[in-house]
């Protein structure tokens with residue numbers, strides 16, 4: 239049993255190497271977009287908008303400045319022999335698609351089969367948040383969450399299911415409100431053992447009935 243804990247954050251955090259523009263540059267960019275939309279950034283109602291937008295961006299994209307490995311590093315080893323499935327259901331997230339920068343809103347279900355190491359449940363929610371608060375595609379986010387958990391905890395298996403509505407699809411383009419995208423990644427026992435996988439899917443209620451993803 240080797241406890242390798244090297245996670246390559248460079249590949250998951252491309253912004254780390256990109257120089258951040260100045261505040262003034264960011265504000266000018268928002269003013270340009272307002273003009274592109276056809277409005278006047280100097281009219282009274284819009285004067286404070288660029289500043290609000292860049293502050294909102296700092297929140298939407300705060301995941302670039304956080305290290306998921308560090309968040310998960312504090313594990314609890316004493317589990318008194320607990321080796322059953324641990325599932326955290328319905329972790330709501332808000333992200334932005336990297337193609338249109340439009341919101342992706344949905345929920346993540348995470349399951350794992352611990353091998354001596356477990357994490358506090360709030361850490362799972364933080365893990366989701368760190369990856370969600372970046373420009374994303376849902377498929378990539380699903381893989382990132384599962385693979386980070388697998389690498390840090392070295393469990394016997396990891397299962398991640400993400401169901402989300404993409405506003406680039408619901409409010410523009412093909413206009414398909416209510417359509418959700420479901421992605422999943424199964425590792426270890428969840429991939430190899432159909433019974434384990436079925437148990438997880440039953441716990442998270444993946445039987446086609448509605449989840450609150452597209453509220």
Ligand SMILES: [Zn+2]
Nearest residue numbers: 335337338406
């Ligand atoms: Zn999109």
